[in-house]
Amino acid sequence: MNKRLGIYIHIPFCASKCGYCDFYSLAGCDKLMPAYHNALLQHIRESAEQLRQHHTDSVYFGGGTPSYYGARRICELFNALKRAGLVYRSAEVTVEVNPDSVRAYDLALLRAEGVNRLSIGAQSANDDILKLIGRRHNWRQVVRTVKSARDAGFENLSLDLIYGLPSQTKEDWADTLNRAIDLAPEHLSCYGLKIEDGTPFETYRNSQILPDDDEQADMYLYTVETLERFGYRQYEISNFARPGHASRHNLKYWLLQDYMGFGPGAASCVGGVRYSYVRDLQEYISGVRSGGTLLAEYEPIGLLDRAAEYIMLGMRTVRGISGQEYHNIYRSDFAPLEELLQEFRHKGWTAQEENGRWHFTPAGFLLSNLLIGMMLDRQGEYKLSGNPWVDSMDAFAEREELPAGEEIFYHQPAT
16 A cells, blocks of 8 residues: 655745745745746656655645745646646645735635645734734735635635744734634644844844743743633644644654655655755756756665654654654663653653653743753663764754753763
């Protein structure tokens, strides 16, 4: 039986670049859209043999701004996927849209062609903050987009929101969250602002205009509590959904399932191999046209790598990890990790379900990068000492600091 597959198609075009964004996206490159579109169609056709080895049950058009690229182009790409691969009629098909670049007729066309989920880039209900961060829409346009989507027949909507933005207060965030809830989306993604190197927002680093760590933590905990009260179950650090509406595509990443990407910078993990394409639009177009190399990275995934990914990704979810699954993947003892998880539990950072699964609490999610790093160190000191791949895991993420007075549970490896 064919394995199931998620497909991601990257649309790197934007009307303008937001100050906080470090995704591979380009403004002012509209003239390259036709050439890129033809390259994507060609790449999909040439991948038909590989695509037909799987059943595709999720498709995600991300960016950039897919709605700026145009509904007709999105539909052409989706129809090319249907011809090249085995796409389930019941597949979850998501398109990211911005309120300033999508119209009612675009939404009607997308829905008619089989797109059944929208991810709407709302970010904030405060129009002044939207201007400050470089967004091109206002909240009225968000409301109008939701209404147009419902009129077009969409029954699965997600709103993207950001907390910790410049000049944002806890009251601002509470207002944004509650106005988003009033729109009754099936899904909400709530991300804490992270200042990325090389973005315009780097000038805000350590600025008093940004909410401090304690304020951002309060915003996060308020989010978890409020959304739970309104029927949105947290299933990943930043993602909340009504029952039955967790993003099936995003869960593929977190549950170590197969996915295949198309476009510059797009990543894939299929059949035990992880690879990504060049992060350059023109190089990608030229590579497809000439049959040249498109790959930036290519790496077979060993059991060791998979075990580390299982910890990193599994602990981002409320589902968490289990000793039995870990043993099945890694064929090794879970006891050292469980000892550390027990220590975390005494601090209120983890919880264990009756079925034995471990996951972070909301307080633990606030320290997730640090705690996951400690788990990888524990894994390494017992089994992986000296392995260069594991040594590189120290850079897996920027680690937070523990609250003052909390000891760190690092253990020296046995000598």
